Every structure is written in C-alpha cells, then in structure tokens.
Amino acid sequence: MEQESRLAGMQRPGGRTARVREAVLAATQDELVERGFHGLAMDQVAARAGVGKTTVYRRWGSPAGLVADLMTELAEQSSPHADTGSAEADLRANAASVLGAVTDRRLGATFQAVIAAATCEEEAAAALRAFYGRRVAEWARSVERAVERGELPEGTDAAEVVRAVSAPLYYRLLVTKEPVDEDVAARSALQALAAARAGAFVRPAPAVASSAERGRSTSVRVQNVTTADQGSEMRG
Amino acid sequence: MEQESRLAGMQRPGGRTARVREAVLAATQDELVERGFHGLAMDQVAARAGVGKTTVYRRWGSPAGLVADLMTELAEQSSPHADTGSAEADLRANAASVLGAVTDRRLGATFQAVIAAATCEEEAAAALRAFYGRRVAEWARSVERAVERGELPEGTDAAEVVRAVSAPLYYRLLVTKEPVDEDVAARSALQALAAARAGAFVRPAPAVASSAERGRSTSVRVQNVTTADQGSEMRG
DNA sequence: CGCCAAACGGGACTCCTGTTCCATTAGCGC
DNA sequence: GCGCTAATGGAACAGGAGTCCCGTTTGGCG
16 A cells, blocks of 8 residues: 555654644544444545545545544554453453443444444554554453462463453444443453353463363363264363 | 335235346345455446346445345345254354354355445344344254253343354454454354353343342352443543 | 755546436236 | 236436646755
C-alpha cells in the first residue's frame, strides 16, 4: 500500500499535516457514530473535517483505511489493566473493560466499524489484530501472576484465558447480535475462570517436553476429536 | 422490505421463478468464494446466473439481500447433531461441526459473507440470528440430556454451553483472524465442558429459586463486579 | 527573509452501481 | 390449448464514488 508509507513516515509531519490528520480522524469517528461503517463516505468525512476530498483519498484511500488508522491510533493509547491480586477480580475487570469498549457510544461505533472493515480489508484486519494482540498481552500478565500464586494450574495459557473472557462477548456482539451487558460480561469472566481452574487452558505438552507437571494439574489432553467418551479427561 | 414479501410468499413459485432463484443463489455462492462479500456485484451475479440484472435487483435488492437469502436457505437444511450419550463427545462433535462449516471452502465463504453483511444490514443480521438460534437449540438438547444424566450440574443453561463452544472459534475467525483447526475446536469444546462441570453455566437463581445444588459446584456465583476500575478502561 | 518541495484544494471527468420503462416470456387456471 | 397476469429481460438513464490535473498553500531550511 502506498498510503501506509505516508501514514507511517510522513516527510513533513509538522503543523498542517498533523492538523489535517487529527481533523479527519475526528470527523471519521463522528460519522461512524452517526451513520455506521457502511454509511461512511469519503466526501462526507472530508467535508466534515474541512479538508479537500482529494486529500482524504490520497492519504487513506478508502473508508477501511480511515477506520484502520483510527484503530491504530487507539492501539497506541495504552489502557490500564487491573492487577488486584485475585484472578476473579482481574478477569471481571477485564470483561468489564471489554464491555466498556463495545458499549461506549463512540468507541463502540469505532470497534464495530473496524470489525466490519476487517471482514473485507486486510489493512483493517491487521490493525485489529495488532490492537488485540497488545491488549491480550497486557491482561495476560495478571493471569500469569495468578498462576504464580497457585490460583490457577501450572502451565495455564494466560493469553488463552484472556481471550476466553472476551470471546463470548464478541460472539454475542457479532454473530448473535444479542445485547451485551454487565451480567453477560461477569458470567463470561466466571466461565473462563472456572475452565481455567479446571485446567482446561493448560497447554498440551509440546511433543516430548516436560510432562512432569501434568500429574499435578487437572490433566486436560487434546486428543482425537472423533470418537466418543474417552471418559478419562477433564476429571479432577 | 418489499423484497421479503416476494421471497416469502411468492405468488407464482412454479418452474421459472424457482429456477431463477436457484441459479442466482448458486451464482452468489460462486462469487463469494472467488471474490468475497465486498467483491459481490449484482451485475456479476446476474450474468453468472444467466438472468437479467433487473431481476436480481428486483428480488434481492442488494448484495446483503442475496447473502441473507442464502443463509435462510442454509438454515432450512437441518444438520445432523450428535447425541452420543456423553457430553464430551457431543460437545466435541459440535465444535467439529462448527469447524467444518467455517473451514469448508464454500460454506466458509458464505458464513464470512453473511457476517460481513450482518455488520451493516439488519436483514442479513436477522438471517444470521435465525440460523444460529436454530442450530444452538438443536445442539442444546444433547447438553440437556447430559444434565438429566447428572453429567452436568442441575440448572445448567444448555444453550449457553453450546454458544460457549463456538464463541472462541468465531472470535478467532472474526476478531483475531487466527487459523482455526481441529486442535482449537477440540480445546474449545473441552473448555466449555470444564466450565459447565464447574457450574459456571448454572443460571443465576431467579429471585427465590432452588439454590440448593449450588453447593455441589465449585462455588462460582455471579456477584457484583467487585473491585477495580470498571469505569474508564480502554482509554489512554 | 525567501526558496522549494511537499502537501493540500477545487473542479472536471470517468466509470460503475442501481433505477426506470416497457416489451416479452412463461406459469397457472380454465 | 388459450388467455391472463406475474415475472423476467434489455436498454436507456441518473447519481455518486473515485480519479486526475493543475494551481495554491505551507512549513522546513539555509
């Protein structure tokens, strides 16, 4: 993409260019709140931002490009993540955080838009991945600490637990379109926690690695999907 | 919607009309596989189906309409759902089924498209909801039977368990764009199972109901979102 | 302070999507 | 078979998104 190079290493980042970018991104967010992603028109954004249509096309190329840049902007802002000393409280806070993001009028519209854009534009998809990669890594630390404290089984895949907290929320938001509220968020956190405690997030021993800890944990193995009830797994 | 009435109660459903519909939907799927939803052009579909552009516009109105009709068609085809007598095997089969749907070249493209369409068109969103409502209800029966057998705690929300199986898969597919394979599917099923066994899907006692069974579970209750910042997360 | 390249802005132009009009075809009931 | 009408098909038309061209502005730099 030619736009990217301009976005990243701008050769004249001083005054005007920065001002234009700021104005355009702000206008984009306003438009997203009012009309949603499918109603995002480059002309409108340009007009609202008070810049030329040509400029918007030149620098962002498409609605998806606008939205991707917006997401990149958001990704750069670090968010506070809880570390309360209790896995339950941390995961609840995580769920609440996701809830806040998708519920907030402005942020929610942006997320919806990015996800919509990501379904058809690789650029937006990459921005989304980058954002979540960062957030998941941040929150994973609190899960790791819970493992260190012995609250969760040894070998638990922290990032997986974090993802498991938000997965049901996004599932509702995107697939079933059910409302997402505090109740759902809290339950989601607790479900992830329960599964984690039961050892469902313990990484399968990679080939011939240390299978020593396994005896200690609740012994969850991933085997062939096919047949019925091997019975053994998952029991503590 | 005016199209809907035509799709639903067609006044002359015989021969030609049905043929046209079939041809158009087939062409739509082909186009989706080749170009994806954002590349779905009404003209192309019409040409490929060997029908007039006008007809396609008249009966489906938009790419989203095409995709929604396709989804409705798929929803009407009942899928076999396992009932092996073991919750684990059933949930694994469920996960495998979802995996199959999103992995299959043709079906997968269709699902991606419907989801993309659902992000901007209520019609497609409704078709998607209807589809999943049906599928979830079908699979929920096997979970209910597991509850009856005593494999899972009394009061477990069967539909929730089923949703929990597919949620991580869709999360990967849509949000993080990670690959989804048998391994992920199997883990997803086991995680849901673990949480269900731990009682994380037991419905919160509605007012003054039986909270007796709760002692048996690992004491996971839905409480107030206790500690930490639930306010301004995701912010800078 | 003044040069110069980078960035911006406006307007005309193109192409493609979606609509409208009307002639034609083909189910369906008799 | 036969007519009636729903449904289809083709072609012309309109509107809007995206591109191009070129003149204007702006900020970095000597």
